[in-house]
Amino acid sequence: MKFELKFDENIYRNQMDLLRDLAWKDKIAYYKNSHFLGIILLIIGSLLFFDRPSFFGFVLIIFGLGILIPYFYYYFKIKSSYKGFEEVKTKEIEACQNIATFTWEFTEQGLISKVQDNERMLEWKEFITYLIKENNLFLITEKYEPMILGETEVGEENFKKILDFVEKRVTEKK
Missing domain, CATH: 1.10.287 (Helix Hairpins)
Structure with a gap:
């Protein structure tokens, strides 16, 4: 996606x-x-x-x-x-303010985020947990870097698909 x-x-x-x-x-x-x-x-x-x-x-x-x-x-x-x-x-x-668009791609290997010409691939094993608060998905990495995606940004239907996708791939590490 x-x-x-x-x-x-x-x-x-x-x-x-x-x-x-x-x-x-x-x-x-x-x-x-x-x-x-x-x-x-x-x-x-x-x-x-x-x-x-x-x-x-x-x-x-x-x-x-x-x-x-x-x-x-x-x-x-x-x-x-x-x-x-x-x-x-x-x-x-x-x-x-000067950046036109950001791209988030959810793949089987991980999350690819692209801002202008900078691309970053985070594998699913790098995420320690995810949280859902007020229709926002917080993906927390091992280095405690949050990746935040809101339902208002992608729409309700896509947000549910993303939650199902992330839930299967991010396992909480204790």
């Missing part, structure tokens, strides 16, 4: 946002409200410890810090990665 795709900035932005969510959404959800608990434990522990030094106050301070340190680590890490991600996305959009 061979598909010629045209670059659409809105589709690209949506797919990149989905990719970012795949990478960070669980961490964000996990740490979203943990800082409240950490601050409360830190305050209560500090009041107990400084009012009259006790082991229980010390333990609450340690637990509070144990919750706050990972929260702040991931807060700044995610914030910096979002900033870098937006810069890369903007550069990629500027570069892709």
Whole structure:
């Protein structure tokens, strides 16, 4: 199956946002409200410890810090990665504006992607998994390079054919 795709900035932005969510959404959800608990434990522990030094106050301070340190680590890490991600996305959009079409070809050996004169063949064994999120197919390689194809780009019927084809060839490696 061979598909010629045209670059659409809105589709690209949506797919990149989905990719970012795949990478960070669980961490964000996990740490979203943990800082409240950490601050409360830190305050209560500090009041107990400084009012009259006790082991229980010390333990609450340690637990509070144990919750706050990972929260702040991931807060700044995610914030910096979002900033870098937006810069890369903007550069990629500027570069892709000048490209007329992309070609994806699904063969028995692998996936062939062609952009202008650059052709790349990825064998099926190079893919570790595939994901389907909001009618987008994410093919993840061993080097964690995502290949993303949306239903809006190829049509509903072709998308189902692609999913059936990929499902038979990409086996999840553990």
